[in-house]
Amino acid sequence: SAVISQKPSRDICQRGTSLTIQCQVDSQVTMMFWYRQQPGQSLTLIATANQGSEATYESGFVIDKFPISRPNLTFSTLTVSNMSPEDSSIYLCSVAVTDYPGGGTQYFGPGTRLTVL
Amino acid sequence: DAKTTQPNSMESNEEEPVHLPCNHSTISGTDYIHWYRQLPSQGPEYVIHGLTSNVNNRMASLAIAEDRKSSTLILHRATLRDAAVYYCILYYNQGGKLIFGQGTELSVKP
Numbered sequence: 001s002a003v004i005s006q007k008p009s010r011d012i013c014q015r016g017t018s019l020t021i022q023c024q025v026d027s028q029v030t031m032m033f034w035y036r037q038q039p040g041q042s043l044t045l046i047a048t049a050n051q052g053s054e055a056t057y058e059s060g061f062v063i064d065k066f067p068i069s070r071p072n073l074t075f076s077t078l079t080v081s082n083m084s085p086e087d088s089s090i091y092l093c094s095v096a097v098t099d100y101p102g103g104g105t106q107y108f109g110p111g112t113r114l115t116v117l
Numbered sequence: 118d119a120k121t122t123q124p125n126s127m128e129s130n131e132e133e134p135v136h137l138p139c140n141h142s143t144i145s146g147t148d149y150i151h152w153y154r155q156l157p158s159q160g161p162e163y164v165i166h167g168l169t170s171n172v173n174n175r176m177a178s179l180a181i182a183e184d185r186k187s188s189t190l191i192l193h194r195a196t197l198r199d200a201a202v203y204y205c206i207l208y209y210n211q212g213g214k215l216i217f218g219q220g221t222e223l224s225v226k227p
Contacts, residue, residue: 031213043217096213108160
């Protein structure tokens, strides 16, 4: 299993500013992901955070808007840049633990609730 | 991408069994069927997964159709704490990422 913490747990920001969200895992993991959950919606995968290389972004998400760092196997950051009210969402970090052949289990952080005014 | 179809919502009475269906008619032979749930104001949590055979764990049972085009998550005795959104997800055996659908919102009445 894996225990994940995120900082901050919530924030209220002004449009045009940027916020960096931190994700810390209690063990070394290879696969780490960032998701967004807009109000009343399901989770949407933003990107896979790769250790030592650039993140892999899903369709509709770009590095300039959501830069991601992954300096080691236990930590990652997601920055939401030049924010607008449409960025108001919960941002979740997750990690995948390969605990059976051909697959794995994902563990999620508690999320960061972002409100942009 | 193989997709899943679930009812938007279901209701159950406390201490009764709940059967949550999921259709995945375009599943490939190597896709695992995963179920996660998201309790209010929390991140999703793993419930169960399977490939071909039915599976049981302390949280639930997973019944998989013989042709693998559908599955059912079974909560044997629903409690109020089981009220959550339940997601049926096909696990892509590349890169570990999960693609979430809309899920089924389960409400449990006392």
